[in-house]
Amino acid sequence: MLENKMDQLNISVQQIFGEQEVEIVNFTCEDLDYKTPNFTTAGIFHLQGIALINHEQLPWSIILKIIKSDSAEKEDPAHHNYWRREALVFESKILDELPGSIQAPKCYLVEEQVDGTVWLWMERIEGQFPHTKEQFDIIAERLGRFNGAYLSGKNTPNDQWICRSWLRSWTTSSIMYAPNPEEYIHHLYRDNDQSLWAWFQGFMKRIDNNLNALHRLPRVLAHQDLSQMNMLLTQNGELVLIDWQFMSLSGLGEDLGKMFGVNMSLGVIPIDRYEEFKESLFHSYIKGLKASGWQGDESLARYGYCLSTALRSVWEVPQYFSLSTQLCADSDYLKLQDRVARLEQIINIQREMAEECSTLKAYR
Template identity: 75%
Template sequence: MLENKMDQLNISVQRIFGEQRVEIISFSCEDLNYQTPNFTTSGIFSIHGMAIVNQEQVPWSIILKIIKSDSVEKEDPAHHNYWRREALVFESKILDELPGSIQAPKCYLVEEQAEGTIWLWLERIDGEYARTKQQFDFIAELLGQFNGAYLTGKKIPNEDWICRGWLKSWTTSSRMYAPNLDTYINHLHRDKALNIWTWFNSFTNQIESNLNALNSLPRVLAHQDLSQMNMLLNQGEMEEKRLVLIDWQFMSISGIGEDLGKMFGVNMSLGVIPVHRYEEYKESLFHAYIKGLKDAGWYGDERLARYGYCLSTALRSIWEVPQYISLNAQLQSDPLNTSLQERVIRLEQIIIIHQKMGLEADALKLCKT
């Protein structure tokens, strides 16, 4: 796939080493087979090799990410998954001006192709994925510092392709593509499943009101895709840990606490956060986030951050509950399927967290009014 891309490869490798004279002497390309790509991601590849730099052989490595249009709705810059957004983010240089607590990979080249794809030639980031509560708390604190910078004087970028209503767009799409529950409801017999269904109906009836309430929160620049795979911890100067966030496709202007809710919710969904520690993580992440906000100089009403955190986590039920209901129905006809049992039990525990946080958001909403 790189036979006609030597000029682009040379430009990218040259930019790794700056002004020095560079000669590529070998390279290979490896498909990373990323397991959970965005719908707008066509492929992610690792390209690496050797080059002569100042008469010495040195290794180099870059990431090639290919993005594409997936559907008509994703042609709209207001859509949460607008397909061109990450390319525009890199071209704009917004990521060069992030607060110090967060870093992003360098982009060496943005290249639009005739067939309708865009190739992003990116810095390869070597780092460690968060696996412990301490690491997640550390990231939550840096996230607080990142969001807090925009609450204490740093100007929020105003480009029109940055999403302004990320959760509204996401919930609309989730409802559109969720399983049709009409065929499953009659199969609900367990008390827990029936209780979840009753709560979910009440919660969804308030969606528009809740989304409108989010718009009243103080605004910050947000990443909105803080899954484990997009957060890399590595050593910076002075042996200090630094956080590098990759995949800025969902960049948005959001309410305080929303990014933290996405981080907590998506890592429960992916099975990264252990089921028996959901409550522990829920509280420790929030306290770390508040510490980060204060480190950035924000001493506003913590209930605002709590509201954004609770509601953004609870809104994930729009996707999770339909999955849970459909799996429950399958379990009725296949009760000995242990894999299915485990999925249902884990989803049930996640939705219980959604319920608790949704109810807390309701209480906080009343306090706000």
Template identity: 60%
Template sequence: MIINNNTSLPIEKKIDQLYACIHKMIGEIIFEIDAFTCDALENKTLNFTTKGIYHLYGFLQTNNEQLPWSIILKVIKSDSEEKDDIKHHNYWRREALLFESKLLDHLSGYIQAPNTYLVEEQNDGTIWLWMEQVNGRFAQSKEQFNFIAHRLGMFNAEYLTTKAIPDEAWVCKSWLKSWTTSSRKYAPNPGPYIIQLQDEEIKYIWEWFKELTEEINEKLASLSDLPRVLAHQDLGQKNMILTPNDQLVLIDWQFMSISGIGEDLGKMFGANMSLGIIPTDQYEAYRDSLFYSYIKGMREMGWEGDERLARYGYCISTALRSVWEVPQLCSLAAQLESNPTNSKLQERVYQLKQIINIQIAMDYEAESLRGHNYSL
């Protein structure tokens, strides 16, 4: 067998595992592999607990026919003591435990996950996840994002109408609280930057942010009063694949949690603003169309609850992303005042201001909803 291994993985020692995975892919058909290739996939935003993602591919010979095959191999690792905690939002073993549990095998047709062929512990402490390669495209347009939000609403609503919430201990139960705690720990300290800034808009943002952080524990606690659903919680553009037959496949389930309605949508909206996928001049349009599509999906699944509860979860989960972005804005704005002609800094500071203005508006809207006491 000819193996073109373009990585440091000892893939030559995994031929039996490779054959077992392909059998799960095509069934118990007799086949042979004469050659295959293993490449590392470039990814600039790997999770701290992901050591690498690899693509294995080639052709197999069966019944006088040559067929292509392709497998994704994800290698996960322990990263720090906090990520060894089963309650942490980024508990490093969660995705492996999820695949072993077969919990994702019971997803509806509205949202799918890649097939997993093998979960394999290694002597070096890493875990190898052998899984299906999903072919498709990433969302680019508002219509595509609305389609995903609609499917997300259907997915969430199933756990309010027909499906039981998973009770496995390794499913995160307070994702947003864990994430905000970690983000505040690792974000830049805005204090030294605020003193030197002359920008009045940022000073206003800072005053709002101080009030937000004073009330953050109360805001997080209020989310526990929302109806609970299964959530993905990592809906950046490249984790959502639209297949040629109009299916939605979500990959990278490391953050899976039990969350309040609307929270997953807030992560999707906020993350794709931060990543620059949603155009700056369309933030408000996306904010409203995504929620409309989400609620439409929930209604189609028979959920008859008060949509203001979902709106509250959506608003709070978006607004609390500011615990990372406001410190980042202050740091970059200070750099910009020292280097005012830097166009990249100008663009990023402008983008962050627009994102945070949306976060402020959604925080105020959440406070208004809470003031009406819709069971919050």
């Protein structure tokens, strides 16, 4: 794979050490075999080896990410998953000007390929993925500082490839590709399922109004993909966010809603601690917003947080009905039982947060 790539490798290693002359003594390339890549990710590799710098042998380490076009819709810069966005993020140097509460990996080289893919040669970050509530609270507070900086005087970037309606685009795609719940609801007879179906029908009728309300919130620069494996806490206390493919200008609180929602979905947040995390993360986020200098109405952030979490139901409710129907035919399948039980609890949280939004009438 790396045939004829020694020039690019040398350029990257030179930037690591800030040296004009390096000699790569040896290196290995490991396919990280990331299990849930973005559809526009063709591969992620870890390159590491030894370089000779001023007669001294020193170790180096690089991440190589290959991105590709996936479909016609992802050729549109307005799409939430526009395939070239991360390359443009790195070329723009926006990440060099982030608020101090968060960091991003350095990009040594953005390389266009004749096959149409783009290779991103990037810094490898040494850090720990969050797993405790305390670590998630730290990240939520830093996220509040990050988002809040753009409400307290920091200029918001205006590049046209930054998504302006990330959640509207994601919601539209999710509705398009999710199972059709009407195919499954008639096979389910539990009272809770019928109640959920009635709520979901009403929620779907209000989708446009909800998205319009979200768009009226104060706008901030957002990451929009804060799953566990995109957040690294380093030994010196820095928070480094990787994978900026979904960069957007979003409503206040949206980033936090994505962080909470996706880590429930991935099973990172324990099922018996959803309520605890929900409130603790928001409290930490508000703390960060205030530390950034923002003195606005907290209910604006609450609305964005609750609604962005609730909107994930457009994907997860259809999944729940589909899997519940399978469970009826194979009720002894323990793994499926666990997944359905977790989805049911997640949807209960989404429903609760949607109903809270309806009480914040000023922002509907």
